[in-house]
Amino acid sequence: MPDEGALTRAPGSDPSDAGRGTVQQAVLQRLRDAILSGELPGGSRLIQADLAKTLRVSATPVREALRYLEAEGLVGSHPHRGSVVHRISQHELEELYDLRRLLEPEALRRAMPASTAVLAEAGQLHDAMGRETSPARFAMLNREFHLTIYGGADSKRLVEMVRSLTNPLMAYVSASLQLVPDLHQRSMDDHSKLLSALRQNDLQAALDAQVRHIRIPRATLHLP
Structure with missing residues (x-):
């Protein structure tokens, strides 16, 4: 996974600054942007605890965001690796x-x-x-x-x-x-x-x- 701090360097994108009702949306948008921009390239492992720490949020919005990204086809779930950014062939x-x-x-x-x-x-x-x-x-x-x-x-x-x-x-x-x-x-x-x-x-x-x-x-x- 790319250096954890990379996910906190986008100006105005810190999910911890969002209101309680929008934290999940902010986490989802931050992770989606990171995947689409290549900041989190295909094959990157997405460890919930690490992401929560990096984004300064609890594990719950991270877990829900990963589920949504999996439904979008941007993230896959693997038995031994957990959540991984989908790498298109x-x-x-x-x-x-x-x-x-x-x-x-x-x-x-x-x-x-x-x-x-x-x-x-x-x-x-x-x-x-x-x-x-x-x-x-x-x-x-x-x-x-x-x-x-x-x-x-x-x-x-x-x-x-x-x-x-x-x-x-x-x-x-x-x-x-x-x-x-x-x-x-x-x-x-x-x-x-x-x-x-x-x-x-x-x-x-x-x-x-x-x-x-x-x-x-x-x-x-x-x-x-």
Whole structure:
């Protein structure tokens, strides 16, 4: 595990400063940010007692945060190692994107026409992404942008399937944003085209924008 003090060096991120009702959320956000930024890389052991000491909180919010991160696909539980940051394999990476290409167009079809509320929320998330400088937070906003749009579909099971595919990819997206200079702008351009198509209720244009956004050639799909 990386040096314990690393988790306390982010300004304004000390969970012990949070109110009692928000400590768990603060711990969850701190650990998620550390995983997505690579501060806690894949394969890192997450020892509850060490994390609680480092973050200056009790074991309970750490334990609950780890459970939530496991449900998100960012953390795995191993019999002899305990909680470990999930390390995505090349095969898993390719498989996840293949499945996204199959499922997300159907989710988009079912979500159209998009409601005024969905368009408003997606627009706010798009604006937030444009202001975001943290790759980890951008990855989270990117996921929520797409899930918000798909949430308009009358198929909760399909949306949850898409969510389960995108969760393990967040760390990969975050790392890619740091390594590929124009990826942030390319993503923003794709989102702008998708939003414009949704506002015009143009299904084909929306599908074209979406497919372009997630069509990463197999040759370029590689772990950073």
